[in-house]
Amino acid sequence: MFDNFFRKVLGKPDSKDVAKKRLKFALIYDKLEVSDDVLTCLHRDMVEVISRYFEIDKDAFKMDIHHSEDLSALVVNTPIIKAKRKKYPAV
Amino acid sequence: MEGKAEGKVIVITSGKGGVGKTTATASIGAALALDGNRVAVVDMDIGLRNLDVVMGLENRIVFNVVDAVKGRCKLKQAAIRDRRIKNLYLIPASQSDNKDVLSPDEMVQFGEKMRKEFDYILMDSPAGIEQGFENSVASADEALVVCMPEVSSVRDADRVIGLLYARSITPKLVVNRIIPEMVERGDMLSHEDMVEVLSIELIGLVQVDDHVIISTNTGVPLVLQKGSKAGDAFRRIAMRINGRKDIPIEVPQTEGRFWKKIGSKFGLGK
Numbered sequence: 167m168f169d170n171f172f173r174k175v176l177g178k179p180d181s182k183d184v185a186k187k188r189l190k191f192a193l194i195y196d197k198l199e200v201s202d203d204v205l206t207c208l209h210r211d212m213v214e215v216i217s218r219y220f221e222i223d224k225d226a227f228k229m230d231i232h233h234s235e236d237l238s239a240l241v242v243n244t245p246i247i248k249a250k251r252k253k254y255p256a257v
Numbered sequence: 258m259e260g261k262a263e264g265k266v267i268v269i270t271s272g273k274g275g276v277g278k279t280t281a282t283a284s285i286g287a288a289l290a291l292d293g294n295r296v297a298v299v300d301m302d303i304g305l306r307n308l309d310v311v312m313g314l315e316n317r318i319v320f321n322v323v324d325a326v327k328g329r330c331k332l333k334q335a336a337i338r339d340r341r342i343k344n345l346y347l348i349p350a351s352q353s354d355n356k357d358v359l360s361p362d363e364m365v366q367f368g369e370k371m372r373k374e375f376d377y378i379l380m381d382s383p384a385g386i387e388q389g390f391e392n393s394v395a396s397a398d399e400a401l402v403v404c405m406p407e408v409s410s411v412r413d414a415d416r417v418i419g420l421l422y423a424r425s426i427t428p429k430l431v432v433n434r435i436i437p438e439m440v441e442r443g444d445m446l447s448h449e450d451m452v453e454v455l456s457i458e459l460i461g462l463v464q465v466d467d468h469v470i471i472s473t474n475t476g477v478p479l480v481l482q483k484g485s486k487a488g489d490a491f492r493r494i495a496m497r498i499n500g501r502k503d504i505p506i507e508v509p510q511t512e513g514r515f516w517k518k519i520g521s522k523f524g525l526g527k
Contacts, residue, residue: 178442185408186450192408193415193454 205229212242221247263372264295267280267379267498270421270428272413274384276438278407280469280479282381282487283311285401288495290345294376297336299348301393302383303358306350313476314339314347320328323351324357326367342478346375357388361395368396377498386420392491394421400428401494402459406435406446415455429460431494436465437511448508461494463487464509 209229216222228243269282273493286298291495302307309315317337321343324389325335325348336346351358371378382393394400398422404414416428421428432448433478440447466487472479479488484511 181452182406182440182446183442185446189411189454190367192412196412196416204258242434 216244218250220249221246261479263519264375265377265398266396267371267377267384267399268382268383268393268426269379269401269403270382270393270417271403271410272392272417273388273405273410276403276410276443277463277469277485278384279307279311280473281433282379283308283403284479285495285498286379287312287342287345287480288492289377289379289499290339290342291480291492292495292499293344294499295344295346296377296379297346297375298381299346299371300350300381301389302351302381303354303356303389304352305383306352308381309347309349311473312339312347312478314349315476316387318349321351322348323354324421326363331332333449334368339478341481347466356383356392357368359392361391363452364392364395371396372450386417390417390420394424394426397424397426399498400426401431402428402457403431403433404451404455405433406440406448406462407527411446411451412453417513418455418457419473428457429456430457430465431461433463434458434465435462435509437509440509441511447501449452456480459506460497461490463490463494464510 167221200202209227212229213222213224213227216227226245230241259420263409269278269285271278271500278303282298286296290296298308298312300306300413301322303323314337316339318329319337322335324330325332335348337349339345339347354504371450380393380397402414402417402421404410423508430452432451432464435448436445448459453461454455464486468482469487472482472485474525479485480492482488488491490509492505493507
């Protein structure tokens, strides 16, 4: 009873509100979960496309899905070794 | 039942185990029968049967659901009649078979036969979302999702709700084992929180109740136990299933709420 009183005085959130917030994120994440196959194919294709324009360190290429408050982001990180000097075909 | 409308198959499921599916099935089934319906409760947890002991009918099993579905016996032979509650029948699970002994197609046919004999057929689904779940859902017209106010149970319920929607079934939520004191002090998800997170229609709120274990100890149906709050809650759920939309959903309250309220006015307690 007094634990609870002090918790309220100290402004700590109710544990059920923590649970609710965590659940909401977990459920969003569960539904957005992309299969490994999809990620593997995307990884391969992106390396291929970027390689047309830059020389990159293929082993250091990193890809991740980040979830925040209300959006998900695909984050790609790759070290560029050098730009390729060649003419690009006109679109 | 000649001349009467066909019955309804309702699956009771949860995803997570141990949240009270079997107790809910037994209690809602008994309550529907007490209201004058012909009811069959079917234990679909092949290999791990329990509905029979919860209902106190374990020593009367001869045939089981696998026998009935495979046509090795007549429906009437597999359905054990409850001697205390008129029109209540149990079709027990088989204890020796493997759960993929049945297929969803066979269950659809079984459901069609059952609808002709009973007003309500309650399928007690096993935990999980594998074959046993598929079989339990195959012939269902409606679904109840039993969920406890606790993160892992809610997450699994969400998964199951998604799977039911994919089969064009709109499930309803039974919140089980509510501890009103914890909800009041903010340490347990309230039913409003759960409805918000799961976006699902509520059909009943059941609080934690010693009578549940006492009832399974003795095999006496919970709804026949006087003064059982969980039993009363299941009876109200049964009435709502039976079309009594006017029965309000009662929110479990803490004991001695009055004195606590007075106390809190003077800055005592929470």
